[in-house]
Every structure is written in C-alpha cells, then in structure tokens.
Amino acid sequence: MTHTLTLNAHGHVRELVFTNPPNNHATVALLRDIADTLLSLDDDTDCRSIVLASDGKPFCAGADLVQAEGGGVGGSGDDPVREFYNEALRLYQSKKPVVAAVQGAAVGAGLGLAVFADFRIAAPEARFVANFTQLAFHPGFGLSTTLPRLLGAQKASLMLLTARRIKGEEALDWGLVDQLVPQDQLRNTALRLAAEIAEGGPLGVMATRRTLRRGLYEDVQATLDLEHAEQWLLRPTEDHAEGILAVAERRPGRFKAR
Template identity: 45%
Template sequence: MTEAILNISVDGSVGVVEINKPPHNFFDVELIAAIADAWEDFELNPRVRAIVLCSSGKSFCAGADFSKRENVTKERSPRQLNPIYQEAIRMFACTKPVVAAIEGPAIGGGLGMALTADFRIACEQARFSANFNRLGFHPGFALSYTLPQLIGQQKAAWMFYTGARIDGLKALELGLVDALVASDQVRATALQWAREIAVSSPRAVQTTRATLLGGRLERIRQAVARESEVQAGQMTSQDLQEGVAAARDRRDPVFKD
C-alpha cells in the first residue's frame, strides 16, 4: 500500500495538514492538489476554525525535484497556466487562517507554499531561498506578488536576484516569518497560534481576513499567469540546465550572455 503524501487530522478546532514526502517534501501537482483538497474539506467543517501546515522529514518543502529530467526539459505553451500554480490558487483561496510550521528549508516553490499561510513560525535552523534566478528561470508560485507584499520590493528583489539562502534569524529580520522559536517548539507554537485564533468568532475572523486581504486572489491569478507565460520559454533553456547542474555540483552557475 502506498504511503499517504499527507497526514490530515483535527486537533480541537484546528485542522492539521502534514506533508509526508520525506526527506525533502518535493512538490508536484498531486501534492499541491491534495493540500488544496484538504483545506477545502476543512472549510466545509464548522468545527475547524484555523489550519496548521507542517511537514515531516528534513525540509518543509525543497520546491520542485530538479533531479527528475521532466522538471528540467518539460515543454509547455506560454498560454497554458502551470498546472502546479493552478492548484496553488486553490490554496490561496482558502478562507480560514493558516499557520505554517517551518522546521527546515523552504526553497523555491517551497517558499511560495509557505507564503500561502497567514503566519509562519520557524526556528533559527530553518532556511529560505527564492532561488529561481540562480537556477536560470523566473520566480513562480505567485512569489512575484506575495514576496514583495510581505517584505517589500527592495528586499524581495535582493532575494530573487541573488537566490540567497537565509536562516531563521535573517528571515525574522526581513519579516518573512512571524516568530522564531527552538526547533523542537516550532510545531507546538504553530498549534498554539492556531488555537488562539480559533477562540475568536470564526465569522468575525474570516470577514476581517477577507477585508485585510482585499483583492489578493485576483492579483495572485494575474501573477501566476505572468509567471507561467515567462517560465514556459525558460524550462527548456540552457540557463536552466546550467543552473540545475551548478546546484547539483554545489558551485556557482556560469550563464552565457
């Protein structure tokens, strides 16, 4: 029997979704769709008032698995929305607050996944990187919208252009995470935050959240459409092949003019 890619449970008034693809929890369409399905089920459950997203294994989510050839050379029409991002829109559409427990690396699209949450709890050992440009292609998973909204245009540009990998302390300084705790307290703290939210009126919380987020979902749709269009021409490029090879060899990439 195939092991489930998600562990789903309800802890009091908190729905918990644990990604279960250790050690690095690489994502694909199946995983993102499964998370979106779980969140939609929680939305229909009046008992659930807040959600925690967490992971088993070493990484929160290390993004796409570029060791698989199809993720480096897969062709797609510029007019076609990336299927992964289509499922990600469903995550962003969730109406209940989400707290992410980030105990390990959140890299590339894994960082994008972390930013689907309202709040992020991390530890100093966590790592964050928007490493798309370093790999040779345009950012995705709506990060071109969500990251500047969260930490500001200049800081987001620095993370995008350099692909810098930052630790939990730097992430807290940038405003990328909301709280930094000991590594063995990350999940418990995320649950505590979710339980505190769950004490409030669920209708009041959801309407307040809708007011604060405004037209975010439409802007995310626009962002992933742009990301998908640009990425389509870069997924078969020499730059991507060099970027992935450099990451595998733990060296700086050498991109041609």
C-alpha cells in the same frame, strides 16, 4: 504516489502534515491534495484555523527540477508547470487562517507554500530561498506578488534577484517569519497561535481575513500567468539547463546568456 497527508484535530484547530521523502518536494499531486484538504476544511464548521506542517528535515525543497519527467513536478499533460500553478492557485481559495510551521529549508515552491500561509513560525534551522535566478529561471508560485506584499519591494527584490539564503534570525528581523522558536517547540507554538486565532468568532475571523487578503487571489492569478509565460521562454535555454546542473552539482553556474 509517494507523498502522504495527515490531518489531526486539536479542538477547533486542524493540523495538516505532509511528507514527500526525502526532501518534501512539491508536486502537482501534493499541491492538489493540500488544496483539496484546505477547501474541504472550509465546510468543517468545527475547524476555525489550520496549522500547515511537514515531517522531515526540510519544510519543502521546492519542485525537483533535476528530474526531467513531468518537468520535475509530476504533471501529466503537455504543460506540467501550468498544472502545478493551477493547483498552487487553488490554495488561495481557502477561507480559514493558516499558520505554517517551518522546521527547515523552504526553497522555491516551498517558499511559495510558506508565504501562502497567514503566519509562519520557524525554527532557527529554517532557511528561506528564492533560488530561481540561480537556476537561470524566473520566479514562480506567485512569489513575484506575494513576497513584495509580505516584505516590501526592496527586501523581496534582494531575495528574488540574488537567490540568497535567508536564515531564521534574519527572516525574523525581516518579518518573513512571525516567531522563531527552538525546533522541539515549533509545532506546539504553531498550534498555540492557531488556537489563539480559533478563540475568535469564526464568522468574524473569516470576514476579517477576507478583507485583509482582498484582491490577493486575483493578483496571484495574474502573476502566475505572467510567471508561467516567462518560465516557458526560459525553459529551453542553455543557461537554464546549466543552472539545474550547477545546483545538482553544488557549484556556481557557468552562464552564457543564451
């Protein structure tokens, strides 16, 4: 295991910090540990809100698709991507509000992890990228549902179909992030927002969140099934192999629609 998780207490706020050097790639094990921690905090009556953050330059550079073993996600079975999405779905079972502190790139699954949170505080250096079509692939992590829910269908379609990098200022304008602050103020700003949430009655806060996110778990579950099926069909294509190579070599893909 190369990743680490650290849990810090700040009054009624819990700060969950993950690292997986050098790019904070998402793996089955990392998502499992994050989900396990979030679900355990549901039983911690002293915890009323959570900050999700990472150490390092990127927030999360997504799954490492360049690495072939385990599909780049560290799975152990015949279908590592399904394992990956099973752990992603568990995040949506957690009951307490989450504020993501995004200091750098949130790419692919990293974008999905940021969008899972109730709020996002970002630094100007943050970049939000749904790079799936650049890989000749289908979006995953439930983003086909969660991104339109957050941004509206039009802006979500723009992100998903173009693989465009959305920088901090534009992300703020779009409503992809809730506040943009200098890098050295990022973590404290996220903690302040979480503390503001924690000032409310915890039962009322959780009940309100449950209503606001009504049906989200079921929608993400159904979307992950569809995304996984589409990705399964695209995985063996020449274009997907070329997309992975092109991204690794930092050049446009030379696709042939096969």
